[in-house]
Amino acid sequence: MSTGSDKRICVICAWRENCTKRYRVKTNALFDVNCPDYTRDIKLRDKDVDRLVEDQVMRWKKDAKEKPGHVITLSSETGAGGGWIARILATELKMNIVGSELIHKVAESAHMSDKVIKSLDEKSISLFDSLISSFFESRHIWPDEYLRHLSMVMHTNAEHGNVIIIGRGGCFILKDKSFRVRIIAPQKARVEKVMRDRRMSESDALAFVHKYDEYQIGFMKKYFKEDINDPKHYDMMVNTEKVGIDSAAESIKKAFLLRHAMSE
Numbered sequence: 001m002s003t004g005s006d007k008r009i010c011v012i013c014a015w016r017e018n019c020t021k022r023y024r025v026k027t028n029a030l031f032d033v034n035c036p037d038y039t040r041d042i043k044l045r046d047k048d049v050d051r052l053v054e055d056q057v058m059r060w061k062k063d064a065k066e067k068p069g070h071v072i073t074l075s076s077e078t079g080a081g082g083g084w085i086a087r088i089l090a091t092e093l094k095m096n097i098v099g100s101e102l103i104h105k106v107a108e109s110a111h112m113s114d115k116v117i118k119s120l121d122e123k124s125i126s127l128f129d130s131l132i133s134s135f136f137e138s139r140h141i142w143p144d145e146y147l148r149h150l151s152m153v154m155h156t157n158a159e160h161g162n163v164i165i166i167g168r169g170g171c172f173i174l175k176d177k178s179f180r181v182r183i184i185a186p187q188k189a190r191v192e193k194v195m196r197d198r199r200m201s202e203s204d205a206l207a208f209v210h211k212y213d214e215y216q217i218g219f220m221k222k223y224f225k226e227d228i229n230d231p232k233h234y235d236m237m238v239n240t241e242k243v244g245i246d247s248a249a250e251s252i253k254k255a256f257l258l259r260h261a262m263s264e
Helices: 046-062 082-093 100-108 110-117 122-138 145-160 187-198 202-224 240-262
Strands: 071-076 096-098 163-166 179-184 236-239
Touching: 071 082, 082 096, 082 163, 082 240, 145 163, 179 240, 187 202, 236 240
Parallel strands: 071 163, 071 179, 096 163, 179 236
Antiparallel strands: none
């Protein structure tokens, strides 16, 4: 989004309205954001989402002849550094990022979901619909419209491939289609990171971490009847407290490439 000073405003950051830095960022569906203050506490406007969806669908149509790439689903505890790791991986592996809030907004909207899903052919749509029904029936879960849209949107992104999907139960929905990663760290380390990144007091940072941890746990319990912290749901879990963000990203990259090579 251009301003009068020809700078670009990030349309996906929760601090967008009050940001004084005005980093130059791309505002397409790749979420290629070069901003050290970027936060996953995202607030997206419907018109922004609609434009991003249109942009991505057009890109898929343009690249339709290319062989689909692979998929990483990334789940992260609040303050563990998952957002930074996703961006490092996206840059080094030349993959796109689909953020949690974008997925959520699209799944909430029937017409946006329809746009995304219809980027597939009828055969694929029918197949995914059957797969999703089987997935939930085997777990005795009866999905509402939101969960069915969420599942179809994730499967559509996975079918086009070359994508990192953050949050929203991607590790469950795309269990057999993705390299599943969980980023963790002790609560103390996460609170300290939130204090630094968001300039919060310790009590506010603790409340922030607790709020989003509880939301994640509740979301997974409600929609998937699963424990988000159970290691069996992931191909790799990384504790960033000791190894740091860069080393964590490098370890994930190596493991992903090894898995990629073994599957071919």
